[in-house]
Amino acid sequence: MIEVNQVLKTYKTGETTFNALNAVSLKIETGEFVAILGASGSGKSTLMHLIGGLDHPTSGNIVIDEQDLSKMKDGKLAGFRNEKVGFVFQFFNLLQGTSALDNVITPLIYTRKKGISRRSKALEVMTAVGLEKKLKNRPNQLSGGEQQRVAIARALVNDPEIILADEPTGNLDSKTGEQIFNLLVDLNKQGKTVLVVTHDQDLASKASRTIRLKDGEIVSS
């Protein structure tokens, strides 16, 4: 379960301070498929980053499976990102010059879990996303949809409970976008908690729940 309690996130640019998130509270149960909607600058990505342990809230706290992220030191937070969550980004964020398979293996380099056969695990998730024939290809030899599949495979490789997807279809054509979205729906059906930030109302309607953000505050959930 994900609990967000009175989270405030403030960015300072010179003299002006900007509240990206303003006293946001919400609960997401394990196994939910939540779409987060909102205009750009509404704080969607910030919320996603905080839940994923990429950043600390200015105040308030985030508790995931009874672990308070705001109390974790950087090293422990890195371990949390490695084992508990899998990120999928709008711009794929794959390592250029590295093969698809090695991209998928990357989280396993940093894991503290023992006894994992990196290659076979990576092969397994690459097959799950339908890219078992593109293992050696580099990101620039793959289409946008394929790159996003690699990114999803990477997010899955260490068996996280939560998938955090920040506008995963934002950089894809609508047909490919839908395929990618369906992949996330499948993952949810397999038991993963999935959070998707999106602009796309149609895709959002596939989620079990929709949260709307405006100016750093939740307007409906």
Added chain:
Amino acid sequence: MKILVDSYKIAVSSLWSKKARTGLSILGVVIGILTISSLLSIALGVRNQVESAINDLGSNLVIVMPGNVDEGGGFSSGIGASTLTENDFESIKQVPSLKDATMATLVTGTVKSSFDSSPSLLIYGSSPGLGGLSNLELSEGRYNDQDDENRKARIAILGSKAATELFGTRAPLEQTIEIRGEKFTVVGVLQAEASEFSFGGPDLNSLVIIPIETAWEITGIKQIFRINLQATSSETVESLKEEVEEVLLENHKGEKDFSVLSQDDLLGIIGDVLNVLTAMLASIAAISLLVGGIGIMNIMLVSVSERTREIGIRKAVGATSGTILIQFLIESIILTFIAGIIAMIIYVVGVSIASNYSPFPIELNPFVILLSLGFSILVGIIFGIVPAFGASRKDPIEALRYE
């Protein structure tokens, strides 16, 4: 441990993807390390050479020189009119630890034969006994003896190089040479000494030895430039020194205007000079390594900045600041270690070629090789730590947004 292996793989593939840049930054360090190692081995080579040259002079030797070396004047304190006298020599001859003694003076001048002339030979007036005292062996003929001294005989013994310069391939024995307008007969030729090197002392192969009485007569000055002594055994070298100092101090009314040096003292004095020289060479070479190191730092800073997004991605999937630091540090260490290995290959090849042409022997020195490899790693750490630290401190969200 696993992270080191992974970091190594990541580093190699990243370096390999930027071959030209990698190669050039390696080159800078190669030049630095090569400069250090070659200067170091030259310095060590010279030191070995000097030490063996001093040991080759003879065994259990003690040398008395005018001037006080200890009081900071160094060897130049002996320049000028000598303070040593024939009386000193006679007194020294009485001390118990002495086996043998000769006195010597230097004559300046050009040596001529009927075939050639040479201004660079060392005309060395010596009392009899130099052959027994030093390691200078005759290849033919004889040394000067007391009879020569009494007659102030015009005879000379030539070093091998002196013989070649004056007579080429001709047999020098019984030939006539001319010093300061006087004719001398060559009565002996010395064997070639392996080491041509001399440091403050005579180049042994360039010697032209004449009786000291003769030298005094043709120069008109009774100068003693040096008294060479041999102790009865290696145990008595120190007592010989003390006895000689005591006798001479008495003769000189308590004024220490002379130096009594054993071979060990000579090694010590020359060793000090060589240490300064070595340190000077090493610091010059260190500058080139510094430049190479700055090149590494520069390239690593560029690399970190270019790979900001990669750092963000790695952090997002679970890399800690520590693992990022290790990854980039290993990358710079690999760069400089490769440079070290390349430098050592060039060093080994270079030394084997140069040793054929060098005037003094250059040896392959395992100490130099180990030191250089160690240094290359050190350079990688020193100049890699700042960029690596910068990489580790990057904020993952900022890094992921980096274009």
